[in-house]
Amino acid sequence: MKIGVLLKQVPASDSRIKIADPQRGVALDDVKWEINPYDEFALEAALALLDAKVASDVVLLTVGGADTEQRIRDGLARGATAAVRLDDAAFGGSDCLGVSRILAAAVKAEGITLVFAGKQAIDGDNAQVPAMVAELLGWGYVGEVDQLEVTGAGAKAWRAAGGGARDVVEVGLPAVIGCDKGLNQPRYASLKGIMMAKRKKIDVKGAGAIGVDAGSVGASAALVSETNWGEPPARPPGRVLQGDDAARVKALVAALRDEVKVI
Amino acid sequence: MSWHELENAPDDTAGSIFDPTPEHRMLREMVADFTRNEVEPQAEHHDREQTLNLPLFRKLGELGLHGITVPEEHGGAGMDATAAVIVHHELSKSDPGFCLAYLAHAMLFVNNFYHCSDDGQKARFLAPTLTGETVGAMCMTEPGHGTDVLGMTTTAVKKGDEYVLNGTKTYITNGPDADFFLVYAKLDGRVTSFVVDRASPGFSTGNPIHKMGMRASTMSEVIFEDCVIPASNLLGQEGGGLVHMMRNLEIERLTLAAMSLGIADRCLEIMVHHAAERVAFGQPINRFGQIQRYIGESYAKTEATRALVYSVARQVGPGRNNRLGSDASKLFAAPVGKEVADNCMQVMGGSGYCSEYPVERLLRDAKLLEIGGGTLESHQKNITKDLTREMTR
Numbered sequence: 001m002k003i004g005v006l007l008k009q010v011p012a013s014d015s016r017i018k019i020a021d022p023q024r025g026v027a028l029d030d031v032k033w034e035i036n037p038y039d040e041f042a043l044e045a046a047l048a049l050l051d052a053k054v055a056s057d058v059v060l061l062t063v064g065g066a067d068t069e070q071r072i073r074d075g076l077a078r079g080a081t082a083a084v085r086l087d088d089a090a091f092g093g094s095d096c097l098g099v100s101r102i103l104a105a106a107v108k109a110e111g112i113t114l115v116f117a118g119k120q121a122i123d124g125d126n127a128q129v130p131a132m133v134a135e136l137l138g139w140g141y142v143g144e145v146d147q148l149e150v151t152g153a154g155a156k157a158w159r160a161a162g163g164g165a166r167d168v169v170e171v172g173l174p175a176v177i178g179c180d181k182g183l184n185q186p187r188y189a190s191l192k193g194i195m196m197a198k199r200k201k202i203d204v205k206g207a208g209a210i211g212v213d214a215g216s217v218g219a220s221a222a223l224v225s226e227t228n229w230g231e232p233p234a235r236p237p238g239r240v241l242q243g244d245d246a247a248r249v250k251a252l253v254a255a256l257r258d259e260v261k262v263i
Numbered sequence: 264m265s266w267h268e269l270e271n272a273p274d275d276t277a278g279s280i281f282d283p284t285p286e287h288r289m290l291r292e293m294v295a296d297f298t299r300n301e302v303e304p305q306a307e308h309h310d311r312e313q314t315l316n317l318p319l320f321r322k323l324g325e326l327g328l329h330g331i332t333v334p335e336e337h338g339g340a341g342m343d344a345t346a347a348v349i350v351h352h353e354l355s356k357s358d359p360g361f362c363l364a365y366l367a368h369a370m371l372f373v374n375n376f377y378h379c380s381d382d383g384q385k386a387r388f389l390a391p392t393l394t395g396e397t398v399g400a401m402c403m404t405e406p407g408h409g410t411d412v413l414g415m416t417t418t419a420v421k422k423g424d425e426y427v428l429n430g431t432k433t434y435i436t437n438g439p440d441a442d443f444f445l446v447y448a449k450l451d452g453r454v455t456s457f458v459v460d461r462a463s464p465g466f467s468t469g470n471p472i473h474k475m476g477m478r479a480s481t482m483s484e485v486i487f488e489d490c491v492i493p494a495s496n497l498l499g500q501e502g503g504g505l506v507h508m509m510r511n512l513e514i515e516r517l518t519l520a521a522m523s524l525g526i527a528d529r530c531l532e533i534m535v536h537h538a539a540e541r542v543a544f545g546q547p548i549n550r551f552g553q554i555q556r557y558i559g560e561s562y563a564k565t566e567a568t569r570a571l572v573y574s575v576a577r578q579v580g581p582g583r584n585n586r587l588g589s590d591a592s593k594l595f596a597a598p599v600g601k602e603v604a605d606n607c608m609q610v611m612g613g614s615g616y617c618s619e620y621p622v623e624r625l626l627r628d629a630k631l632l633e634i635g636g637g638t639l640e641s642h643q644k645n646i647t648k649d650l651t652r653e654m655t656r
Contacts, residue, residue, distance in 0.1 A: 070285065077289055188297055191327030191340040194289045 001152070001173075002057045003046045004112035005080065006103055006130065008036045009064060009071040010123040019229050026229065035071050038118025040186040041179040046116050047079045048184065049150055055114075057081045061106050063091060063099050069202055077189035077197035084110065088206035093219025096124075100132030105212035106205065107137060112174075114155075119144045119178040127178075134176035142169045143178035280573045283345060290346055294353040297326065306358035309479035310624050313471065315364050315440050316479065317398075323365060324395025332374045332514070332580075337385060338393050339377075344514055344579040347374075348521040348572060355525025357621075359628035360479030362522055363635075367436035367480065368392065370518050372399025372445050375511040378581065379456055379498040388443055388458055400441035402432035402485050403508065410641045412447075412508070417487065419448040419455055424494045426450075426457060428465070428487035434635075438468045438483030445498070446487075453502035457492060465490030476627030477635075512637070513579050513589040519636045520572045520592035523600030526629045527565040530607035533622060534558055537611050548610070557606040564599045571595055587649050594642035597632040604629045 011017065011031040020027035035043075049055040060075045060083040062068050072083045086102050094102065107115055115134075120127035127143075134141030147158035154172040159180065161167035171177075189197075207214045215221060241248040241255075256263045282288040301319060309316050323329055331346055333339025340346070347370065354362035373392050376399070380388070391397040408414040417430025428448055435444075444459045459466060469484030499507060535558060538549035548554045575588035604626035608615035615622045633639050 070288070073285055074289060074292070077293075188326055189289060189293050190325065191290065191293075191331060191342070193327075194286050194293070195335065195340055195342075197289070198286055 001055045002112050003055045004059050004061050004107050004115045005043050005046050006117035007039050007060045007062045007075050008121045009033050009068045010036045010121055013122060019231060022229050035074060036118050036121045038120060038179060041183045042116035042118050043075055044184045044186040045179055054150060059110055061103055063102050072202055073197050076200045077193040078187055079193055083202045085202050085204045087204055090207050090214035090218045094217050095222035095224040096126050096128040097132055097223055098217040098221055100129050100136055101217050102212055104133045104136035105210040109210040114173055115176040117178055119180045130176050130178040140171040140175040142171050144180045145177050146180045146182035287346060291349045294350050298353050298357045303357040310360055313478045315481050321395040329369045329373055329395050330393040333377050344517060345576040347518050348576045351518040351521040352525045355522040356529040358479055359522050359526055360477040363477045364437055364480035366518055368399045370515050371401035376445055379507045397442035398437050398440045399443045400435055400437035402435050402444050402446040404434050406431060406433050410638055417448040419450040425491050428490040430487050432485040434482055435485045436480050436482050438485050439471045439481040447504045447508060450501050454504035455501050456498035456504040456507045458496050458498055459492055463490050463492050477631045513586055515636050516589040516593040517576055517579055519632055520596035523596035523632045524568050524572055526600040526625050527603040530604045530625055531561050531565055534607040534610045554610055557610050561603040561606045565603060568596045568599045590642040590645045594639055600632055601629040
């Protein structure tokens with residue numbers, strides 16, 4: 001079985017995000033990049049199947065420029081067997097649907113039968129691409145998976161259903177799985193893996209190579225446009241409740257009920 | 264930016280002397296992640312208990328770090344001195360004591376053994392030390408001979424197909440935990456190297472030696488009482504030990520200097536955060552010139568250490584020597600590590616002195632680096648000797 005992992009480069013989770021311009025978005029010049037943390041669970045799920053010999057290949061699929069290759073190398077160092085970087089002038093400005101069209105075409109072109117993706121990326125937090133890829137391919141999709149069993153023909157997936165309940169979904173292959181925290185413990189790249197990664201080739205493919213219509217992707221085809229960027233409102237200052245214990249408890253309950261409205 | 268990233272964003276340093284290749288960058292990120300997630304949480308416990316965390320030590324083997332300088336065809340990673348510096352630098356941001364155990368194994372035993380052993384010896388001893396299944400140590404210092412190492416009195420005598428060793432080594436890092444020992448002894452008055460299995464008849468180790476710092480690594484005497492080892496445990500040629508010793512001291516001193524850099528980096532970061540958050544007389548204490556002096560001087564000296572250590576690392580390796588550079592690195596770095604840790608404690612006041620924060624542990628650890636692997640005075644001696652030879656010929 002050939003597994004695809006959708007790998008996205010995102011600003012590190014502890015980055016200080018600053019608005020560069022209300023019309024242009026955030027400043028990325030000083031950002032340290034990392035693999036989207038949820039994609040690390042996806043990669044680990046794929047590598048576990050490779051270790052178990054359920055999978056024969058694990059292919060990383062990334063939409064982006066040459067600057068994403070460091071993250072792709074990180075994925076190869078952990079054990080992925082191949083990587084395709086999807087890069088074309090026509091891809092620039094794609095929204096989630098455009099990116100999904102690119103990835104779905106690449107999945108098809110690579111002969112992949114099972115796709116793992118993070119349930120969402122921590123930059124845009126859209127949580128749309130994995131489901132869109134599945135829809136475009138006509139495959140089943142299970143999102144927010146935190147426990148998984150894969151057999152040759154299908155997969156059984158578990159996810160939180162709220163209130164401590166568990167949702168159990170069985171899906172036939174081919175399928176797309178959106179991975180959540182708790183699914184596994186991502187491995188470190190070993191030194192051997194790091195040295196082997198430099199001998200693995202990253203294929204770079206454009207619209208023609210994966211058979212995607214250039215007019216269906218990119219800024220001109222985007223259905224979503226970003227109109228304005230701004231900082232979240234400043235956090236209001238804290239308040240120290242006064243009086244004896246009884247008075248402070250009473251004031252706290254009143255504030256939680258009447259002002260914050262959480263009880 | 265947190266302490267494990269203080270090296271500057273790795274993307275900025277790719278191609279620099281700090282991360283000369285993408286593999287160095289990935290190594291640094293891997294070790295930094297491992298240190299933050301797995302080394303930091305256990306450091307205080309093993310310092311208090313004075314024990315080596317063997318399961319964690321073996322994880323270093325799973326990551327391939329024990330054979331970092333061993334060529335790939337013999338099961339290692341085939342990386343250079345800069346890579347070894349990166350590992351010691353990053354590990355020491357959290358746990359210099361644990362890092363010292365790693366250094367004693369990977370640099371003093373594995374790296375040294377690899378370069379002076381034959382294929383048969385590699386087949387017998389190398390593989391389990393690369394995985395961390397067995398622990399290695401190196402025996403040089405004796406109760407009566409430290410810096411004047413050539414005065415050593417441990418002897419080896421050849422008897423048929425065996426060598427018989429007699430003498431006592433002391434301050435041997437990993438002594439209580441090690442399985443294999445690289446031992447220097449005098450054979451007919453000439454320093455000679457041997458590999459000794461703990462199971463050898465006549466071999467024993469003393470009780471663990473309690474220390475001020477570096478308590479997450481263990482230390483003991485190693486005692487040879489008519490210790491019998493097969494002749495096949497001779498490393499290299501009889502009398503070849505001095506070359507082995509001097510060749511390995513360079514990477515040893517460089518990686519020890521990298522440990523001081525790791526301590527300085529961590530303490531600087533703690534100092535800066537504390538000075539920004541701690542309020543006295545109605546304002547953050549980083550507004551006071553006295554505190555600014557600690558921070559400013561600590562930063563400048565840490566950056567100078569970083570530049571020196573990584574610069575020299577490019578000139579150390581098999582076939583490349585820079586004794587002057589490695590001595591200078593440790594001579595400069597060790598006092599900086601101690602000074603920055605001390606400055607951090609001074610900025611933090613009482614909280615820095617308490618074990619709730621790692622600073623008091625790092626300060627205790629930092630002191631060892633002015634002594635172990637060559638005292639500051641030995642570096643001054645070596646530098647003077649080498650410069651005099653170079654400049655007055």
